[in-house]
Amino acid sequence: MLLFIILCCVLAIHASEEGKAVQNPTVRSSSGEFLGIYNVTRRGRSFEAYRGIRYAEPPVKELRFQPPVPILRYEKPVDATKNGPACPQPSSPGYYVDEDCLTINVYSPVKAERKASLPVIFFIHPGGFYSMTGRSDLFAPDYLLDRDVVVVTINYRLATLGFLSTGDSLAPGNNGLKDQVAALQWVQRNIAAFGGDPHLVTIAGCSSGAVSVMLHMISPMSKGLFHRAISLSGSPVRKTRSPTHLYPLAVRQAELVGCPTNSSSDIVNCLRTVPWRDLGLSLNRFYEFGYDPLTLWSPVVEADFGQERFLPVDPIDAIRERKMHPVPFIISRTKDEFFWKAFTVLKNETLLRRMNENWEDIAPISFMLPRDNSSLATQRLRQEYNLVDLKNDSDTAYNLGRLYVDAIESFPIYRLTKLMSIHSTAPVWSCFFTYIGNNSFYQDPATKKPVGSAHHDDLLYLFYIAYRFPKIGSQGTDADMVDRMIDIWYNFARYGDPNNRGDTPELDIHWPATSPTTRPYLQIDKQLSIHENLFDQFAATWEELYPIQYY
Template identity: 60%
Template sequence: MLARCVFVCLFVAVLGCRSNSHEKPGKTNGSPKTVSSEDPITMTPSGTIRGSWMRTRRGRQFQAYRGIRYAEPPVGELRFQPPKPILQYQGVVDASKEGPACPLPAPPTYYVDEDCLTINVYTPNNNSTKPLPVIFFIHAGGFYSMTGRSDLAGPHYLLDRDVVLVTINYRLATLGFLSTGDALAPGNNGMKDQVVALRWVQKNIRAFGGDPGLITITGCSAGSISVMLHMVSPMSKGLFHRGISMSASPTGKESSRYDMYDLAVKQAEILNCPSNSSAAIISCLRTKSFKELGDSLPKFFDQFGFDPVGLWMPVVEREFGQERFLVKDPAESIKAGEMYAVPHMISQTTDEFFWKAFPVLKNQTLLDTMNNEWERVAPISFQMSPNISSENKLKLRQAYFGDKTLANDDVSTKALGRLYGDSIIGFPVHVMANLMCRHSPQKVFYYEFAHVGNHSHYEAPTTKKPVGAAHHDDLIYLFTLSYRFPTIEVSDTLDSKLVDKMTAIWYNFAKYGDPNPVNASQPELSNLRWPPMTSDVRQYLRIGGDFSVHEKMFENRFKVWEEIYPQDY
């Protein structure tokens, strides 16, 4: 089962051994090491940090500071607790090598450790007289996989621009999102990790050449959800100045939950812990190794095939005297104007989770089950409440399949793939964009990523070629994803031009709060005329072989969802 889950980039069990260093991140010593004159050094308010050198795909040399601890190791008594920030380092921090991934399934050679609350900073010049805009990237992975390491969020494209790039790790799955809804585990520790990392950036980024007053938080999938939640969290207010949300949203269907008690019970059962109370669950889980917790992830996917894609989510925290990350359902906060509004770029890809149709339609048992047990399966696969009415389940089936019984053919493949994509990503993102363009006083820019290049997160098994613009595919043109894809060479005219376009869009947005070109010095954006989205004129940009502006993205498809989940925009 795990191998199939890796297929969507939700796990990292196929990361291989490209970066196997087992040196502890952010290691400090009582006395400084001998420092080579070639090593970059920066003096931050928190202490001295030594990095290393890297080069972009165009040959520009830049400084890399990797694996810096921003919080105390969340181990022992700090497991399942909010992060404890590190305010001062003793000695010189060695940030010259890659830090670990947070616990998750991975090969034995891949560096995984519970002591994983680390931050990476990449800068073209730590002594820049004019501070550079900062891009803060929150990695994808459903809140249970992936990392901020450079093999999954490589800086080699964006650092051809005058920006400082920050990537982070945050705790995942049970270690980061255990929520029993009581004082023992109110939830959101993984989100609070992100907040502490943002506070670290505010304090220290000027020492890397970055502007603490010009920080853009960005993210894809779970990272996209995170970006939106930071806009409504009281903990994050004032820590950033623009937001980019790619392919996911916390709004659209059911309201946010107050706990994930069912997942706490399931984790306990998987590891043979008592599950009769939150105290018993947490006490027992503290005794388990991080490897037992991380490696148990595949056992959560046993309801129908490999569904649902989403498991852990941030929750609305009940009040127990703690600093709360989320105090209200995000849609309600947006509508009430209770958010830290900043210029916002929102996107989805043309085909998102279309590939999810293949394992169902090509497996006769799963195909028969989906056809014959639609009432049971639909809420699981399409991430809806199990209490959704039979009438609405039938309405959804009729809208996507008509009177047709699903079969292993092209018609069913297209219809089921579209349903997966719309339910998991498309409709929630549609709701977020429509809420934000109505209630935010800042500009909202909406885009569809439609480019099908040389590589994709889904490539046909026979041809090894992309067949659509899948979930995560716009990341291919913003970051080097060396765990899976080759670097896009400058000579690769098709994809290289898109790297230039995407990084220019991010640079403009990070610097000016608007992706459009500001002068003639950006020929890659010479034909970009991207209007902001408004409630009356719901325009969006399609990024394909070129740029084109359209209206009402996929709104005909989303009508059935708005009937099932009426929206008061």
């Protein structure tokens, strides 16, 4: 009721003195005219919202499996008053999903309150490159817009529609990432009209969005399109080199929808004719063990077939050889990440038995390990994590959960942080989110209470995630965490440095950048604290099993 009253007041403010009907906010850029709506933040601040703007032509029919075609000019005023569709994926009945999904959303303080161009936060949503969306029911800016920033969220093509890669000219791969580039280019052309500074763009992402962020830092297609970067719980630097194609996934997709698999030409030509719903709804049939592997589609290192390549070199080589766009960079992870995946196995007798009896086959699937010559590594990890005899008990749950966390997130992020601390010529900050609040993406089924700081939990204090969680108010420890998190992002977006400069007193500690010799990190909990060398004590085993050259 309070928010309704505030919104009514906001609308009244924007009505004319003559008592005319309330006018929606309108923006005119060099590309066209956009009609938005007014909304309010959690603290009652008015902002403008422009949602569902197409930034590229619909990727349908002959444009399916092709790079995006940017929209440079809108001939008619664009109705940006409501969300566009999510890209194809499994969803609840009635949820708005469509293949014509390449849309961008822009949120900014009302024009009267913008005294100068504002820093821009460009957020790339998570979801494993096969799920989620930038729509406002998942990632609304109601917290961040209490500060003077412009927030941008986007959709990009997912799964087969965005990442089909046959390793040849028919489907070189990475179209979902090229969509992101097209959206960043749209920002450069248009964001000034919405109050944003095109020379002060921070790209931020979580999970697959975090992987995307780092890849933009090394992609020749993204050069000059952003100026700071934030990666939450994701790294493209894993245990071995990135793939050059995803041909087995292309074959699997063809099999699932009844297409021939004799050649890449047969696969691509047939998949181009398959209804998008059939492609989107086939996701759950890609898993090999429960809901593992967590990662299915991924970015690939593109061979040169005459196309513009998003990723022409392996990320490890790019960082080590300094073939990147060095910008100030925050690398973060949560403490418990995917610990809850252990419960999926232990509470299912069939999965528990399969993992126990076929460890060498299942471990590479569940823990995203290289599958060739994996016996030595899988047995070593089973010993190191005390998982010789898996049981549905608390000790096994802890140890198995820790292996999920370390394999999927801790080690890849450790490796990325170490490489960047050595080779980036711009400062890098490391962060460890350990706070457990009133809600979580994993809650105990019996108590309905959070039991860890799970994957995505840091996003709860940056975005209003309306589809699942209540809006956080202005009082309490969760509210304090919102203030702390948005001020870190606000400072970083303004200055390229997350530390307090006098107007963000919630940040009452100096957070030093990392270095090759000592890697300090900020631990975010009810209090902020500084520690050093996150994950170092566990890294030796992983480095021995999957060595790389850091220099």
